[in-house]
Ligand code: B3K
């Protein structure tokens with residue numbers, strides 16, 4: 004396979020300052036006429052080389068004259084050119100309605116749209132399809148007026164008119180030079196929800212969210228989030244919007260969440276459409292976060308873009324960090340941090356310890372689509388957060404100002420970003436840079452000793468970065484650890500919070516005159532994305548869960564206590580639940596804690612996260628240990644769960660941090676009552692399912708029922724299906740809830756659902772809702788007979804023929820074989836080998852499956 008290496012980067016041989024595109028839209032045969040002004044970049048004699056995946060030019064014209072000395076080789080068009088500046092015209096014909104990969108120009112629900120990042124533009128026309136070739140685009144669209152009344156592209160609208168024979172045209176012009184991955188167009192029958200935003204300097208921006216007519220009532224939340232994002236970026240980063248219009252289009256068939264095309268974001272409809280009856284609180288939060296994320300890309304990604312795809316985290320890590328900050332400011336910052344860390348542990352830590360581990364700035368890839376990972380996005384965001392912590396808020400803001408100012412209109416690198424951080428703050432980040440090049444999650448050991456009687460306390464810290472594929476030996480990294488000591492007797496802090504910069508393999512920190520036995524609070528706020536291995540006793544962890552003044556650290560102490568309990572239960576078959584039960588009781592009883600925080604703090608770590616602590620994962624033992632603790636917590640604290648359950652939130656539904664917290668705690672309580680096996684659990688859940696005026700409560704009740712043995716689950720599933728039969732986003736929930744069930748028959752149910760008339764692999768959301776969700780259902784997927792592995796492989800092989808990108812994304816659960824017993828490992832490898840042996844496999848799935856076998 005062809006490997007692309009970061010060290011091979013060379014500047015483009017030819018630049019393209021201006022690009023004119025004319026699209027004659029027809030779903031079966033769209034003509035694309037491109038006119039590129041090209042400039043030789045430096046002194047060389049290379050021909051012009053344009054990328055064009057699977058394309059043949061219908062014509063090639065140089066400076067107005069048709070030529071035939073061009074050739075197409077390995078999906079590139081070579082044109083010999085004698086001068087330093089030329090005008091190049093090409094024409095191609097493409098078929099959006101046969102594009103099942105959903106990359107390039109494709110059809111979705113009768114509309115035509117684009118997806119170009121990372122390398123989709125080469126499926127539309129011949130172009131140097133790399134992010135460091137920035138061009139000014141003007142675009143003319145012509146299409147049938149009745150079928151495609153709306154014609155949109157990047158930038159500002161210039162003109163429109165009649166083209167005769169029932170057709171019309173529109174012209175768009177984007178004054179900002181951009182790489183081809185940010186190109187977009189939409190032709191469709193859409194309605195718009197409009198508003199406007201006045202920027203800080205007084206410019207009025209027309210905002211529009213475009214959807215099918217029937218979906219229009221579900222667009223207000225996204226539009227509101229957009230305006231909040233625009234104001235937030237002005238206030239927090241000093242970044243203003245720069246065009247007269249900002250449009251968002253929602254489409255049903257989309258490979259991921261959304262795309263930040265300049266002035267014309269295109270979204271998966273699941274990140275736009277919401278009303279209380281069809282979307283959960285979680286969906287509402289996700290919509291606001293993704294709308295913000297794509298909007299923030301206008302600066303971190305579009306105005307300042309990436310030099311090459313190895314620098315992807317430059318825009319993605321930073322933009323995730325920015326959207327996390329935005330979401331934290333909309334409600335509880337502590338709960339947001341808890342959710343983000345939980346997400347990091349669920350997706351990124353396993354990636355970092357598995358066969359697909361790669362650094363935040365990778366050194367090589369076969370298929371760039373495979374590198375849109377939790378490491379690039381979420382660990383990348385943690386890197387920015389650590390730099391912000393090391394610099395402090397004032398210097399960090401000065402550094403981002405410098406970065407935006409210096410690299411505006413430029414394709415930059417991660418190194419450029421770090422250099423701005425150093426220059427604006429005077430700090431030396433030489434060692435910190437290892438975070439960009441070394442993969443793997445550092446492990447930090449911490450042990451605290453105290454001389455009784457008001458003496459000295461000694462904290463010994465150590466770090467170790469485990470080996471990862473291609474990186475057997477690691478250097479110590481710079482780890483910013485926020486630390487504080489609390490007095491075991493008084494419960495009061497004994498020190499201020501300190502930022503320790505651990506930069507060697509081991510270090511000792513001494514605290515003098517420590518008057519009582521200290522308890523260590525470490526990595527407060529999750530200041531570094533590491534694993535802490537400490538010698539704190541269950542009693543100390545329970546103590547911190549009551550007394551720590553950092554809400555994240557409080558949550559973390561409780562999680563560690565629960566995790567230790569679950570690991571003991573899984574390994575030894577039983578465990579002492581008392582400390583965990585007491586800590587949960589105290590948290591529920593504390594009136595000062597906000598309900599949303601309480602709901603997060605009392606939740607048990609996932610089965611997968613428990614498995615990640617073990618050298619060999621036994622999914623049955625983990626499930627049993629977790630159910631045993633859930634049952635005990637449910638029974639012993641039944642009164643408290645009933646009290647929490649009785650605190651009904653407001654009707655009608657209100658989406659606010661406060662009401663969200665109440666709903667969350669209430670649904671967590673319902674889960675514990677069901678785990679306790681109280682006789683009325685199913686009736687309670689079913690009643691909630693029936694009377695709920697919102698999807699949050701309805702889906703939570705359904706989730707509880709779907710894992711129960713009660714026949715009410717069948718009734719609830721039928722009612723849910725019939726009620727939402729014509730809403731694909733809600734039907735996804737119907738599939739997903741069943742795929743995540745903890746019932747013994749979950750694997751069989753999933754196999755049957757794959758034959759359901761509403762199931763299709765052609766729609767990525769639907770594929771993910773069944774196949775993707777099943778892959779994270781630890782017990783069902785890892786059945787000892789290997790049926791789960793076989794099912795996933797069958798689905799991936801079928802999906803790969805339609806949509807390689809989406810297939811490759813769903814592969815990682817099969818790559819975890821090293822973590823399991825020999826029998827399961829052999830069954831998983833057998834399926835990986837079967838995938839790799841498929842004739843005509845995409846390079847996307849090949850790269851993921853073959854690396855997973857190593
Ligand atoms: N930049 C896009 C992701 C494109 C993924 C291509 N495989 C969305 C985002 O991160 O905002």
Ligand code: ZN
Pocket residue numbers: 296300318319322
């Ligand atoms: Zn992004």
